[in-house]
Every structure is written in C-alpha cells, then in structure tokens.
Amino acid sequence: MPISRRSFMLSTVGVAGAAMIGAPIQSAFAAKTYRYKYANNLPPSHPMNLRAKEMAKKIEEETNGAFKLQVFPSSQLGSDTETLNQLRSGAVEFFTLSGLILSTLVPAAAISGVGFAFPDYDTVWKSMDGELGSYIRSEIERHNLVVMEKIWDNGFREITTSNRPIASPDDFRDLKIRVPVSPLWTSMFKALQSSPASINFNEVYSALQTKVVDAQENPLAIIQTAKLFEVQKYCSLTNHMWDGFWFLGNKDAWHRLPKEIQTVVAKHINEAGMQERVDVHALNDELQKKLTTEGMQFNTPDTAPIRAQLKQAGFYSEWKKNFGDKAWAILEGSVGSLA
Ligand code: X2X
Secondary structure: OOOOHHHHHHHHHHHHHHHHHOOHHHHHHHOOOEEEEEEOOOOOOOHHHHHHHHHHHHHHHHOOOOEEEEEEOOOOOOOHHHHHHHHHHOOOOEEEEEHHHHOOOOHHHHHHHOOOOOOOHHHHHHHHOOHHHHHHHHHHHHOOEEEOOOOEEEEEOEEEEOOOOOOOHHHHOOOEEEEOOOHHHHHHHHHOOOEEEEOOHHHHHHHHHOOOOOEEEEOHHHHHHOOHHHOOOEEEOOOOOEEEEEEEEEHHHHHHOOHHHHHHHHHHHHHHHHHHHHHHHHHHHHHHHHHHHOOOEEEOOOOHHHHHHHHHOOHHHHHHHHHOHHHHHHHHHHHOOOO
16 A cells, blocks of 8 residues: 555644544544444344344444444335335445345346355355355446445245145146245246245235245245244255345445445444354254244255256256356356356
C-alpha cells in the first residue's frame, strides 16, 4: 500500500494532532451512528439468527455503538421476493438469500444449485470459498449489490412429503411439491416429472398444512426449526442439492459507511458465517433422531437412478447452455464432470 490513511494523517496533522493518532478508529466511529436492518427468512432459533444476533452485538461493541444492526428473522419485512426488492431500493440494508432465488436478478448465482453437483461439504467449501464462489460474487457485484466473502450454509436438501416416501424416480411423478421461487428449482423438479409450485418460504408451512402442496424440500435444520415436521410425514434423504445464503448488502448504504466501520462489519459477518457453517453442519447430522421422535419416517433412496432421470430429461445440458461454457467449466472444474 503506497500511502495508507493513517500514515497520511501522521504526515499532515503534525504534532498538535498527534494525540488523536492513538485512537483514530474511535474518533471515526464517534462521528455518526448508523442503524441498519438485516432481513432473513429463517426462524429465530436457526443458527443463522443465533449467530447474527451475536455478530450484531460484537459489531456494536467494536464500533463503540456507531453501528447498530437490527436483525429481522422469519421474513418479518416481507417474502424473499419482496425483500430482494427492498434491498435493491435501500429500504433494507442487508439480506441473506439463496443464490438460486437471487438468480431471478443475477442468473449466474443459481449455478451452485445444479442438482447433485456437490458430493460433500469439503467440495462445497473448497468451491464456494474458491474459484466458483468468486465467479458468482463478481456476477452479483455486476448487478450493483454488495456481497460478503463467505457464503452462509443452508445445507444439503432433503425431500419431505405428507403422502409417500421418495424411494425411486417413479415417486417423483406428479408430486405436488413446493419449490422456492427460482427457475432452476422448477426446472429440476419438472425434469423429475413432479408438479412444482413456486412459493416463498414464509408461506410454506400453511401451504403444506392446507394441502395446497404435499411436499417440500429443505435441509433438516429448517425442517426442525420451522416445525415442518408438524405438517409432513416422510423424509427422504436425497441430498439432491446443496444450498447456501449469500450475505448481500445495498451498495449505497454500504458505501455511506466509513472504511473503518466497513472493515469491522465485514469481519464479523464473515466470522459469524463461518461459525454458522459449523452449527448447521452439526445440526443436519444430528437431527434425524430428533425428527424421528417427532414422528417423521426416514428413508435413504439410491440417488443414481434419480440423477439418471435428470440426465435423460436433458436437465444438465439445458443448464449448461443457460449458464454458458465458461461458467460450466468453472463448476465442473470445482466439482467434477456432471454430464
Ligand atoms: O425457501 C427455502 O426453502 C429456503 C429457506 O431453504 C431458502 O431460503 C432457499
């Protein structure tokens, strides 16, 4: 770095200002108080919100109260579709959103959700903290949003239903399944010959309860914390897709913050994300037992014929075309050959 702010200050403020130099960060923080909103779609008890609350406290402490982050869980400010609009307009400053739903604005962001792309968590983090993640982040930035470096974990997704376990490709046929609002999700379940319905997460519980749909798919941490086990009977461990939440920021709101505050905020958001990954992974590993005592019946289908059905239906070739050769090469370079 040629001339840092601090050395610039040192060279210009002279002796009179030297007393301030020991605490340049505090003085920058004291100038103004920033109150920002962070919205997400998950229940308060999900690790995302537990870690976010901790993180907000640490940021406020480290900025001497200059930055206050208020966390709004459970889609309190609106559905994902609405909150994405609020983020773009600046009504909400931060929002965590699945890359697949974000793809309604940033098409490339869906690429991490290609069916069965990731064999395990090691591959997920190597890819998302590596070349694949940086490619997606650069696409997000091109659409005038700020995105933090570390993606937060949602997890590997499993299928729950009220009427039958999913054991073979035939069980997908005509299944009325809720999917998030995202072309890739709809396309994948159509390729499996289901009848997918696009529904925002804040309406999933009631859609299942009133039998608008018979099925949904989510990681166990969500099936537990959102109490979906109350309105679903079977859980089939398909791991058909890994999903994560990009921590997004409104660009103007971000650039209004002094550099010193940006640094503290980004540091704690990324650290909280790393801890949330550990929490979610542990929960997804241990929740099967608990959900069984809640009455859910589990099965583990062979996924090879399900993948074969996706291939045969042209799912991979269609999405390779949609994402383009360059993006697809980054994906396959990260996870191995898909089609
Ligand atoms: O909507 C969902 O199913 C959820 C909570 O997993 C996402 O945000 C993608």
